[in-house]
Amino acid sequence: MSHETDRTLTVRALARVEGEGAMHVRVRDGVVEDVRLEIYEPPRFFEALLRGRRHTEPPDITARICGICPVAYQMSACLAIEAACGVEVSDAVADLRRLLYCGEWIESHALHIYLLHAPDFLGYASALDLARNGRGTQLVERGLKLKKAGNAIMELVGGRAIHPVNVRVGGFYRAPSTTEMAALTEQLRAAQDLALDTVTWAAGFDFPDFEHDHELLALVRPGQYAIDRGTVASTGGLSFAPAEFEDYVVEEQVPHSTALHARLAGRGRYLTGPTARYTLSSRWLSPLARQAADAAGLGADCRNPFRSILVRAVEVVYAVDEALRLIERYEPPAPCYRDVPPRAAVGHGATEAPRGVLFHRYAIDAEGLITSARIVPPTSQNQASIEDDLLRFVAGRLDLDDERLTRQCEQAIRNYDPCISCSTHFLALTVDRG
Numbered sequence: 001m002s003h004e005t006d007r008t009l010t011v012r013a014l015a016r017v018e019g020e021g022a023m024h025v026r027v028r029d030g031v032v033e034d035v036r037l038e039i040y041e042p043p044r045f046f047e048a049l050l051r052g053r054r055h056t057e058p059p060d061i062t063a064r065i066c067g068i069c070p071v072a073y074q075m076s077a078c079l080a081i082e083a084a085c086g087v088e089v090s091d092a093v094a095d096l097r098r099l100l101y102c103g104e105w106i107e108s109h110a111l112h113i114y115l116l117h118a119p120d121f122l123g124y125a126s127a128l129d130l131a132r133n134g135r136g137t138q139l140v141e142r143g144l145k146l147k148k149a150g151n152a153i154m155e156l157v158g159g160r161a162i163h164p165v166n167v168r169v170g171g172f173y174r175a176p177s178t179t180e181m182a183a184l185t186e187q188l189r190a191a192q193d194l195a196l197d198t199v200t201w202a203a204g205f206d207f208p209d210f211e212h213d214h215e216l217l218a219l220v221r222p223g224q225y226a227i228d229r230g231t232v233a234s235t236g237g238l239s240f241a242p243a244e245f246e247d248y249v250v251e252e253q254v255p256h257s258t259a260l261h262a263r264l265a266g267r268g269r270y271l272t273g274p275t276a277r278y279t280l281s282s283r284w285l286s287p288l289a290r291q292a293a294d295a296a297g298l299g300a301d302c303r304n305p306f307r308s309i310l311v312r313a314v315e316v317v318y319a320v321d322e323a324l325r326l327i328e329r330y331e332p333p334a335p336c337y338r339d340v341p342p343r344a345a346v347g348h349g350a351t352e353a354p355r356g357v358l359f360h361r362y363a364i365d366a367e368g369l370i371t372s373a374r375i376v377p378p379t380s381q382n383q384a385s386i387e388d389d390l391l392r393f394v395a396g397r398l399d400l401d402d403e404r405l406t407r408q409c410e411q412a413i414r415n416y417d418p419c420i421s422c423s424t425h426f427l428a429l430t431v432d433r434g
Helices: 046-050 058-065 070-085 091-122 127-131 135-158 178-182 185-203 242-248 274-284 287-295 305-328 378-395 402-414
Strands: 007-011 021-028 031-039 215-220 231-234 249-252 261-264 270-272 345-353 356-364 370-376 429-432
Touching (some): 021 378, 031 378, 046 058, 058 356, 058 370, 070 345, 091 127, 091 185, 135 185, 185 287, 215 356, 261 378, 270 274, 270 356, 274 305, 274 356, 287 305, 305 402, 356 378
Parallel strands (some): 215 270
Antiparallel strands (some): 007 021, 007 429, 021 031, 249 261, 345 356, 356 370
């Protein structure tokens, strides 16, 4: 029997996530008593590596943390260093940064939607299996075309699609010409249609009936869907500047993870990411993205984590639409950077990585050397909420056999697109019936 009151579900290597992690669920006497998202990838010590480096180096160093969302690390690092040094970039440079960030949102979301998450909804073990099946080939090709459009922005503005090299503290080393920028328009117009098709397609998925009550946290910038800057806000009424982040967010070590868990001081677990952004800022989507969300049946908020794939699809529509808007009004900034002379100070920066709020804090001395650094990525912030979701999700589905329940638990984890690192693993499953 697979419905015994004592059950243990173990996934030793989670599939279709970026990095190395495992899942452990223990049921005793018909009650879920233990759920662990076990991140066992060795610590990478980037914060220690940054100490003693020049204040101009964090954008290049921290970009290596992730090959999927390097721009997020670069932008948060730049904001923090510039805040420490008392420098603000021009509006034209800020717009160019936002455009680069749009490219990352497009390529990252397209990767997640089509290659990592959609196979769960369509009954395939992987995107490779999906691609081998008739119409599935066309679906995967559509996803790759979308991703390619995002990569094209990153290549032009960032210098290359992975670990961009054109970003510097204070701006960019080089600004694209108007002719180079205009050349992206045709590809992005085509991507806009692909993105709208993606929303329509994802809206037809069969979403499990499941909702959470986590406090949602995201950047908010009234009048604009926050990507590259904003005030930190929550559905519980919090509102604070990135410089106050450490006053509100507490990180703690847990025995089963090499990544820190985060909680809101005096409040507990919370969730950041696409559904948080959407719930707090959907009113500021572009008209086209808002229309797509309405047609897909998304209301003013989203608390079903399985529908996060649909929210990501809407955000792709927004990012393409925003990129086209920025390109249409583009004039090369002159100069394309501002000098950022060092001073002894502490600076904070937060931006919206595809997976949620990414916070950086740097202390530098008068010579421009970094004396301390702190980086809080979205996946570590979400771990406690992921585990809570798994506990309640499993508790409501104990009638399922081990294989099906384990498969659905993996899908539940992929709702959050956890970015543990940048590799993907095959699944190994063991079942201990106690």
